[in-house]
Amino acid sequence: MAELMEREKVRVGAVEIGEERIAAEMQNHPARDADEAWEAAARALVVRELLLGEARRLGIAPNDTRDDLGRKLTEEDALIEVLMEREVTVPVATEAEARRFYDTHPDRFTSEPLVEAEHILLSASPEDTIAWNMALSDARGLIRQIRATPASFAELARSHSACPSREQGGNLGQIGPGQTVPEFEQALFALGAGELCAEPVRTHYGVHVVRAGRKVEARQLPFEAVDASIRAYLEEASLRRATAQYLAILASRVEVEGIMLPASEGPLVQ
Structure with a gap:
């Protein structure tokens, strides 16, 4: 005071x-x-x-x-x-004014792209070198197994993932821009539908095995x-x-x- x-x-x-x-x-x-x-x-x-x-x-x-x-x-x-x-x-505001604003700012009226995501999280701290390297090695082993048997992803998630999504076989649902950490998002959105990321994805949560599901591309919302x-x-x-x-x-x-x-x-x- x-x-x-x-x-x-x-x-x-x-x-x-x-x-x-x-x-x-x-x-x-x-x-x-x-x-x-x-x-x-x-x-x-x-x-x-x-x-x-x-x-x-x-x-x-x-x-x-x-x-x-x-x-x-x-x-x-x-x-x-x-x-x-x-x-x-x-x-x-009139319809004409609203339509003029719509035409002038099309980027404001575009739906966000969405990607269905599956992942397996191997929890490890980057500061713990031994645990981090073990997690990377385990993730690469899981990637090899999933490549050989794609249908095994859900079962491997249930038995190895440290994320609560393991109860859904590693399924995170649809992910949009900004909904997860940048490293995970960058890897996920670079994948094609159904594609498994060739390398483990590293975030502060740990090491992830990532696979993309169905993709919904961004689209212009109708004026109405x-x-x-x-x-x-x-x-x-x-x-x-x-x-x-x-x-x-x-x-x-x-x-x-x-x-x-x-x-x-x-x-x-x-």
């Missing part, structure tokens, strides 16, 4: 936002360090005071506003809600499948811009001390 007392006073017009209030608000703003959390908390409280001040200036009365779970909002939250609904309007989500995204982006611009207008009318508000194109109030 001593560190906070050295900071510049935070005011919105005649209203001072005290250090204790900022400190209490900090719990709602996880950050890399205390300074960053303090800045975020103070900024959120400044924005709140700007909005409450404007709502009272306009003589807005709170109504029986409730949140998405049906809980009644506090009087201050209801005031802000009514103010925003009245003063910040966002046009409904993403139309609604694109419109929601565009409207949310418009709302963020409109709100930031509205806050900039309010801040230009009232003296704000001790904290810098984001530019009008910046992030929203929390």
